[in-house]
Amino acid sequence: SIIEAIETHQHQEPFLTGRKVLISAGPTREKIDPIRFFTNHSTGKMGFALAEAAAEFGADVTLVCGPVAEKTTHPRIQRINVMTAEEMYEAMHVHFEEQDIVIKSAAVADYRPKLVYEEKMKKQDGEWHIEMERTKDILQSLGEVKSTQYLVGFAAETTNPLEYGKKKLVKKNLDAIVINDVSSEGAGFGGDTNMVTYVNKLLKQEEIALASKREVAEKILKFIDQDMKDEIR
Amino acid sequence: SIIEAIETHQHQEPFLTGRKVLISAGPTREKIDPIRFFTNHSTGKMGFALAEAAAEFGADVTLVCGPVAEKTTHPRIQRINVMTAEEMYEAMHVHFEEQDIVIKSAAVADYRPKLVYEEKMKKQDGEWHIEMERTKDILQSLGEVKSTQYLVGFAAETTNPLEYGKKKLVKKNLDAIVINDVSSEGAGFGGDTNMVTYVNKLLKQEEIALASKREVAEKILKFIDQDMKDEIR
Incomplete structure (x- = not known):
């Protein structure tokens, strides 16, 4: 139908053409010894969905990712593999300066063993x-x-995610935050779906209902684009 | 050629027909909280190679495995997924009684957090x-x-693997042990190749040179079969 054709056209509008987008994805691993390590349940699926969606919307994407099974083939995605939080810190700072949009979807370890054997x-x-x-x-x-x-x-988060997320937005000088109640059915780590709340700097909340991580990624990128146009930052 | 035909025939001899083989594979995960856990670098590839080889040699295989990306399709492999060391302990004991051969190739966590949040x-x-x-x-x-x-x-092991492996064979009342120097190039976790030493109860050492994990698995199963025939246990 004509409506579908218009929707498809809107959907594929390359509104990020010429933009540089830096995305972090996946977990990090923190070694205890050559065999053992600490990590978390992140599979990188949300970050990869964001990278693929941003690239298809026209962006040049740099994807810094921890150890994950996910693969990406889009020619406008440059993938940089890292292992530890320290390596992810370095890679993100090396590429940060030249970016228009930076999305930190990685689940970086907050702690690492003080002693590595x-x-x-x-x-x-x-x-x-x-x-x-x-x-x-x-x-x-x-x-x-x-x-x-x-x-x-x-x-x-598993406890008071909205309240905690908004505090984090302010404290860390962010322009927006995507809040994920990982204890909800269908949301969070590992699965192919997600359900999130996008909160911008005016603390305006946008609920993104349960959908594939790819659809959620597209909506997040559209909210970001709208907020940038509206100069909400 | 005739020689190749004979070798192929020998290779595929279903010498484990009617035998029940229990194999454990992969790492375990020990939770700290809903997000974080403690684990190790095992990918399950060696255990899956053993399961596939044993099944093709005619065995009925029960494969107890931790969280791994590996897949198996052989109809004579029954796969049981577990997450923690405790779950692997339970699954191995439930199936142990009826087995002819039991191979513990999993890298089970020796420690877990005392408190799980x-x-x-x-x-x-x-x-x-x-x-x-x-x-x-x-x-x-x-x-x-x-x-x-x-x-x-x-x-x-990364330090004195032979010495440590032989002690473990005696201490744990094993019939044989496969010793893996995980610090050697091409051996151990993650890769598609391995290089091991098989030691039986007489402490006779058999070196299995660098080869695909599948080839190493076949050689291990042949040494086990030979030792069982020779009643070395």
Whole structure:
């Protein structure tokens, strides 16, 4: 129908043409020894959906990702693989300056073992205390150095996600935040669907209903584009 | 050629027909909270290669595996998915009794967080001490209850692997052990090749040179079959 044709046309409008978009995705791994490590349940699917959608909307995408099984083939996506929070911090800062939009969807480890063993730790009787230290806060550090970049964070929470997400938006000097109640059915880690709340700097909330991560990604990018046009930052 | 035909025939000889083989594969994940966990680099490839090879040699295979990306389609492989060391312990003991051969190739976490948080732990300033407790030793517990089962362990080590592996063979009442120097090029976690030493109860060592994990798996199964025929247990 004509309406479908118009919708399809709108859908494929390359509104990000000429824009540079930096996206982080996936978990990081923090080594204890050559065999063991700490990590989290992120699979990178949301970040890859954002990268694919942004590239198809015309953007030049840099995708910094931790160890994930996801693959991407779009010619306008430059993929940079990292392993640790420290490596992700470096890669994000190296590429940050030249970006128009920066979306931090990675689930970066907040803590890492203070001591990394060169050889495999032999198990012993009894308990084992692992001392963990904070990793660098990537999003906070980007918020501190940002100039014209539109900076978007994610908050994946199980308790009071909206309240926590809004605090994070302000505290980290973000332009918007995508809030994810990972305890909801169909939302969050691993699955192919998501359900989020997009909150901009005016603390205006936009609910994005349960849909494929790709559809959710497209809606997030459209809200970002609208807020940039409206100069809400 | 005739020689190739004979080799092919020997290769495909279903010498495990009628045998029941239980194999564990992959890592386990030990939760800290709904987001974070502790795990290791095992991808399950060696265990899956053993399962596929055993099934093609005629065995009825039960494959207990942790979270891995590997897939198996052989109709004689029954796959049982587990997540934690505790779940793997339960699954291995449920199926142990009726087996002829049991191969523990999984990289089970030796430790798990003593406290598992129901909600995502919020990050705080400063350090964080994680108290870890020992998980049940699956291989040791199988060695304690075994009767006629031929029980094979794996030792993945970075320091003195041969010495450590032989001690483990004796201490855990195994019939054989496959020793993996995970610090060698081409051996161990993640890759598609391996290079191991098979040691039986007489402490006779058989070197299996660098080859695909599938070829290594076939050689391991042939050594096991030969030792069972020779009643070395």
